[in-house]
Structures are given as C-alpha cells and as structure tokens.
Amino acid sequence: MLKNILVVFGTRPEAIKMAPICHELKKNTKHFNTTVCVTAQHREMLDQVLDLFNIVPDVDLNIMEHGQDLTDITSSILISMRAVFKKYKPDLVLVHGDTTTTLACSMAGFYADIPIGHVEAGLRTNNIYAPFPEEFNRQVVSKVARIHFAPTESSGENLIQEKCSKNSIFITGNTVIDSLHWVVNRFKTDSKREASIVKFLSKYLSFDLDRNKFILITGHRRENFGKGFVDICEALSELAVKFPDMQFVYPVHLNPNVQEPVNAVLSQFKNIHLISPLDYEPFIYLLTKCFLVLTDSGGIQEEAPSIGKPVLVMRDVTERPEAVTAGTVKLVGANKINIVKEVSEIVENQASYLSMSQAHNPYGDGNASKRIINQIKRELYE
Secondary structure, three states: OOEEEEEEEOOHHHHHHHHHHHHHHHHOOOOEEEEEEEOOOOOHHHHHHHHHOOOOOOEEOOOOOOOOOHHHHHHHHHHHHHHHHHHHOOOEEEEEOOOHHHHHHHHHHHHOOOOEEEEOOOOOOOOOOOOOOHHHHHHHHHHHOOEEEEOOHHHHHHHHHOOOOHHHEEEOOOHHHHHHHHHHHHHHOOHHHHHHHHHHHHOOOOOOOOOOOEEEEEOOOHHHOOHHHHHHHHHHHHHHHHOOOOEEEEEOOOOHHHHHHHHHHHOOOOOEEEEOOOOHHHHHHHHHHOOEEEEOOOOHHHHHHHOOOOEEEOOOOOOOHHHHHHOOEEEOOOOHHHHHHHHHHHHHOHHHHHHHHOOOOOOOOOOHHHHHHHHHHHHHHO
C-alpha cells in the first residue's frame, strides 16, 4: 500500500534544499504518493526556485501579505494545515530547517498526531535569540519530530545531547549540496544556458567575471539591522578604497532595514556593485566565479566551501560550526575593524587564501536526498 508523504515549505532557501527530495520522492511512485504543499511565506523568491527546479505544488496556501509579522505567518499556517491534513491524510510530513513555516507546520502535525520528519535537523547556536527566530524554531521542531535527518555528525550529536532517541537520528549530508551540484552541472554542460546567464548578469555588472577578482556579499540578518549594517557598510567602503582593483558585488535584500544603510553608504563607489536580489541560478554562477564570500546568511556557508570559496561570516555565532572547524569558514562578526582585517588578510596573503579554499567540505557528497528517501522507506515499510 502506498504511503502518503506531504512535503511542506514556504521560503526560497527551503525550496532549494527540498527540491531534490521532491524529485526523489516523485521517482518512487511504487512506494509513495507525494503531495507538495507551499505556504508562500516568501512569494516571488519562492516561485523563482520552483520554476528552476520544475516543481509544481499540489497545494499553495499563498499566505504572504504585505506587512505580515511572525505572529501572522504562524497563525495562518497553523490554521491552514488542518484542512490540508484532513484532505491528504499524510503518513509522514517532511519539513525543513528553521523557518516559521517549519515551526507552524510541525506544531500542526503534533496536534494532529501526524509524524514529522525534520530535514536539516540538529543545527544549534544554543542562543534562542541568535539567529532570531530560527534558533527557537528549530529547537521546538526537534521536540516534536519523529525522524531527524541531521546533515552532519555534529548536528546529530546536538540532538543526542538534547535526549532525542539515537534510533530516530540519521546522518545524511546536506541536501543543498545535491541542489548545488544539479545547478552547476546544468550550466557547465550547456554552453547556451551559461551564455544566457552571463548576458543577464552583464546588465548589472560592467566587468569581466573571468578576468576581474570580485568579492560576493550577502547580508540580511535581523540581528544585524541598525548599527550592525552600518558597520558592515563602513567596512565595505574602507575595503573598496584599500583595494581599488577588487570588485565588490552585493545583491541587496529588499528589506528597507538593509536597503537604506547600504545605499546611503555604498552607492558612490565605482567598484561596489549594488544589484537587485538574484535568482538562484545566476547567484550560483557568481559564486563559482568569485574570489571570496562575505555573508551573514546560512546556506551559503554550506554552498561556498563545496566549490572551494573561502567564507567570512559577519555574525558572532554560527549554527554551522563544521565549516569553521574545517577551516573553510571564519566568523568575523558585524565588526568594521575585524571585517577589514580578515578580508585584507585573505586578499594580501595567498597562503591564507589557499588554506581556506582548499580545506575539506564537511557538508556531504550530493547524495543526501537519496539517503533520506531510503531511510523513509525503511521507517514506513519495515
């Protein structure tokens, strides 16, 4: 008898990491009846990823509203999932990571006594306010999940320390590497596709991506709003003056808390390119071409090491300590002096660059989704 699997996600990062799982489930039609439900906690950014990975949701809650806050998102999803569960009668609900979609869906599943499978389980900073609200979300989800798919040994160990049953924890690698390999392989084996990406990026970037060194920047974390972003921008302005031949590419998040300080401080520099947020494929193309990554986001800490790019993280803590231990990632905080110092060290010292770019990638081999599906078969059929 087929088992009903409900996959739920709502944001761009979740969609990227759940896409390979959706495809693996759809291949297993002898075992699973798969339903994909999106909340559209992010709308436009989510749709871009769905198009890229050729995923057509079976259910679209379309909850996004202008000015919504975390309470709006949580309550809307919590109520909406009741009807979804009633219609599709899932034997297992798969959620991902630490978003508000994941929290609300897991709570709804818990109330309905439906098993939750948590992909990318066990990441921790152990400070529920950093990152906010993600650390709180993932800790709560771990309390109600029946199956924990941990990407690394250390994330699995976090769950054991929190008294999760060892028999419920499975080390799989991170599905973002599956997606990364799929996207990179697609443009590397299709010259027309690569040419179209280059043509698209040339609208925003006037320099040659192969001949000019550039630093790729992402920044949007709530905990950096205010003084943190001002310090980050002042650091970038100092670096732009110090290294006039280095280009700085910053796809700027649409949040006004990011847009305002970034445009106020950085818009006058010729070697700083403030561009609109990018779809996943052109962003990954830039990632393959860049010299260094400067970020406060999560997923890029996993993606960049997989293609040999050093990462400086503008946060004080990270829930991804494996890459720090491996030497591919370094924490620099949202601190002007520290950012300038660490970027300068990598730009000026080839040994420092090589020690980070050639370090071991701890996030897997691109087969995480296959391991997850195989384990689900064992859990539901054996």
